[in-house]
Amino acid sequence: MQNPTAESRSRYRERLSPSLWMLVTAAVAAPMVMLTFTPLGSLLALLIGVAAALALIVALIAGSPAIRIEGTTLHAGRAKIDARWLGDVTEHTGEEARTARGTGLPARGWHLLRGGIDGVVVVENTDPDDPVPSWTISTRTPDRLAAAIREAEADAR
Numbered sequence: 001m002q003n004p005t006a007e008s009r010s011r012y013r014e015r016l017s018p019s020l021w022m023l024v025t026a027a028v029a030a031p032m033v034m035l036t037f038t039p040l041g042s043l044l045a046l047l048i049g050v051a052a053a054l055a056l057i058v059a060l061i062a063g064s065p066a067i068r069i070e071g072t073t074l075h076a077g078r079a080k081i082d083a084r085w086l087g088d089v090t091e092h093t094g095e096e097a098r099t100a101r102g103t104g105l106p107a108r109g110w111h112l113l114r115g116g117i118d119g120v121v122v123v124e125n126t127d128p129d130d131p132v133p134s135w136t137i138s139t140r141t142p143d144r145l146a147a148a149i150r151e152a153e154a155d156a157r
Contacts, residue, residue, distance in 0.1 A: 011069040012148035014139060018060045019116030026056040065112060067137060069148045072156040074123070076112045076137050083152035087124030091142035094118070100136060109134040121145050 018026075034049030065077035072083040092100045097120040101113055110132045113120075119142035123135045139145045 011151060012145055013066065013068045014141065014145070015064055015066045016112075016114045016117060016138060017064045022060065022116065023057055026060055027053050029053045029056055065114075067112070067139060067145065069152050072152045074135075074149060074152065076110075076135065079110060079112075079135075081125065081127070081135070083149065083156040085125060085127040085130070086149060086153050086156075087126040089124075089146045089149050089153075090122045091146040092120045092122070093142060096120075097142075101138075105136060106134055108132060109136055111136045112138060114138045121149070123149060 030049040030053035032049075033052040034045045037045035037048045066075070067077075068075045069083075074081050074083060074086065097118055100120045100122055105111065108131065110125075113136065117138040117140055119139045121137050121139055121142050123137070125132050125134055137145070
């Protein structure tokens with residue numbers, strides 16, 4: 001087995017899965033669907049309702065974006081950027097995070113924001129050919145993500 005190189009190893013990985021309350025809300029779809037299909041029979045309505053709720057929960061989890069840093073590349077959802085183009089990294093929690101997601105959110109910036117996740121990391125984009133000045137990313141562990149980005153930046157230089 002080969003040792004992972006700086007190019008291939010994963011420094012950070014996080015899936016922005018839905019909150020528990022969002023999954024509970026999706027599960028509440030079961031009784032609503034069951035009521036709709038009750039004229040077809042109670043057992044069939046029960047099976048269809050449970051299947052619909054499970055399908056909704058699976059879709060929410062499978063469709064949730066991932067944040068990862070592999071080698072010197074930051075992946076946030078389907079977007080990616082090499083760490084050599086990243087500048088200042090700031091991490092926010094609490095009131096600072098609400099401001100970063102709200103009034104402090106740059107209009108031309110790239111955003112990966114999810115409700116129910118408090119932390120935010122804002123990364124400056126220094127690529128002169130890229131019109132996006134910064135990336136704003138929701139994360140449950142902003143200190144770990146910021147540290148991994150800084151480490152990738154150091155390796156990219």
